[in-house]
Amino acid sequence: MTTALITHPDCLGHVTPSGHPERVARLEAVLKALEGFDLLRVEAPLADDEDLLRVHPQSHLDRIASAPQGALDADTFISEGSHRAARRAAGANVLAVDMVMAGEAGNAFAAIRPPGHHAERETPMGFCLFGNVAIAAKRLLDHHGLSRVAIVDFDVHHGNGTQDLLWDEERVLFASTHQMPLYPGSGAASERGAHGNILNVPLDPGTGGSGFRAAMERQVLPAIDDFAPEFILISAGFDAHAADPLANLNLREADFAWVTGAICDLADSHCGGRVASTLEGGYDLEALAASAAAHVNVLMERGQ
Numbered sequence: 555m556t557t558a559l560i561t562h563p564d565c566l567g568h569v570t571p572s573g574h575p576e577r578v579a580r581l582e583a584v585l586k587a588l589e590g591f592d593l594l595r596v597e598a599p600l601a602d603d604e605d606l607l608r609v610h611p612q613s614h615l616d617r618i619a620s621a622p623q624g625a626l627d628a629d630t631f632i633s634e635g636s637h638r639a640a641r642r643a644a645g646a647n648v649l650a651v652d653m654v655m656a657g658e659a660g661n662a663f664a665a666i667r668p669p670g671h672h673a674e675r676e677t678p679m680g681f682c683l684f685g686n687v688a689i690a691a692k693r694l695l696d697h698h699g700l701s702r703v704a705i706v707d708f709d710v711h712h713g714n715g716t717q718d719l720l721w722d723e724e725r726v727l728f729a730s731t732h733q734m735p736l737y738p739g740s741g742a743a744s745e746r747g748a749h750g751n752i753l754n755v756p757l758d759p760g761t762g763g764s765g766f767r768a769a770m771e772r773q774v775l776p777a778i779d780d781f782a783p784e785f786i787l788i789s790a791g792f793d794a795h796a797a798d799p800l801a802n803l804n805l806r807e808a809d810f811a812w813v814t815g816a817i818c819d820l821a822d823s824h825c826g827g828r829v830a831s832t833l834e835g836g837y838d839l840e841a842l843a844a845s846a847a848a849h850v851n852v853l854m855e856r857g858q
Contacts, residue, residue: 557850557857558659559593560650561585562642565667567635574631575800575837576681581667584833587843588850594659598646598666600638601689605648608692609685609719614676618683626678640668640683643832647690650830651785655698660857661818663790663850664832671713671789671834672738680711680738686832687789688719691726694785701725704783706774706817707732708766708810709791709834710801712741716789717752724749727781729774731755731766733794733801753777762804763812766794770813778820785828786821788814792836792845800837807841807848814852827856 566578606615618640621632643666650662670687672680687705694700705720707713707730717740720726732741734756741754755769778786792810794803814831821829831853836842 555657555660555857556592556594557854558596558650558653558662559588559665560596560598560646560662561665562598562646564635564638564642568639568668569633569635570631576668579839580836580842581665583839583843584665584846587847588665591850591854593854596649596653598642598664599649600641601644601648605689605693606644606684608696609688610675618678630678630681636668636683642666643668643670644684644686644689647686647830647832648693650832651690651694651698654828654830655694660827661829661853662831663853664830666833669834670832671707671709671716672711673715674718682715685715685719687787688716690787690830690832691720695725700784702781702783703785703787704778704781705729705787705789706778707789707791707834708794708813709789710794710798710803711737711791711835712754713789714738714740717745721752722748724751727751727753727777727783729753729755729777731757731769731774733757733759733761733803736801757803759802760804763806763809766803766805766809767812770816775816775820779823782824784825786817786825788817788829788831789834790831790849791834792842795836795838795841795845797838797841798836807844810845811848811852814849815856818852818856829853
């Protein structure tokens with residue numbers, strides 16, 4: 555087995571205004587960085603309503619499908635190709651977990667856009683339209699019959715959408731490291747979920763690799779170990795990189811490689827190495843490409 559790379563050209567059809575940080579060039583940079591990698595390359599399907607409706611109501615699906623081109627809020631935009639792109643992004647995450655569960659891939663990386671971890675139950679926001687990683691988690695629970703799924707989100711911004719969508723889901727442990735204060739303003743350590751199933755680990759502006767690793771080793775990794783998940787999902791945002799223009803953490807590629815390896819260690823211990831990762835943020839193109847390559851390189855080493 556090897557690592558599956560799941561993507562689709564439709565994800566390039568989500569076009570944002572000139573100067574917007576979440577732009578087509580992001581995905582192009584990631585895919586170019588992975589060109590020489592020995593990956594199982596698969597096209598993402600369009601997500602079915604059944605999968606989307608596990609976390610969003612029909613009214614949200616209808617809103618995204620029928621929204622006129624333009625701004626949904628100050629940050630989030632719809633273009634002619636956005637609905638198909640968002641369906642492909644969610645579909646990539648569904649296929650990622652399906653392939654790993656079926657033993658068709660050792661692990662998987664969904665190289666998609668728009669990202670998903672800010673999309674709340676009825677509110678697209680923060681560049682996100684559908685809650686991609688939450689959709690994958692519910693697929694594992696309700697379709698594949700698992701009873702414990704962990705999500706690790708190391709994007710620099712708190713995954714408020716994932717938290718909202720899974721607040722009442724005791725079968726999921728959602729653990730997030732993120733800069734605070736920073737958009738979207740949520741993610742305090744006191745936000746624990748309806749069943750103590752949320753773990754937020756805020757990081758001070760200026761935190762570097764050593765502080766990030768210490769927070770992971772003290773809080774996130776032990777919590778996952780105690781939870782003993784049957785599958786681990788990763789919201790892989792690379793905007794905690796020192797070069798990123800939207801935040802103030804100071805991680806480097808080696809830190810993303812390290813945390814990927816640490817997550818894979820836990821997956822090896824508890825769930826036969828079953829891991830699927832999805833692209834979230836990262837807005838300096840060079841840093842994004844290098845960090846995603848470092849992340850996927852570790853997935854490939856561990857997915858054999």
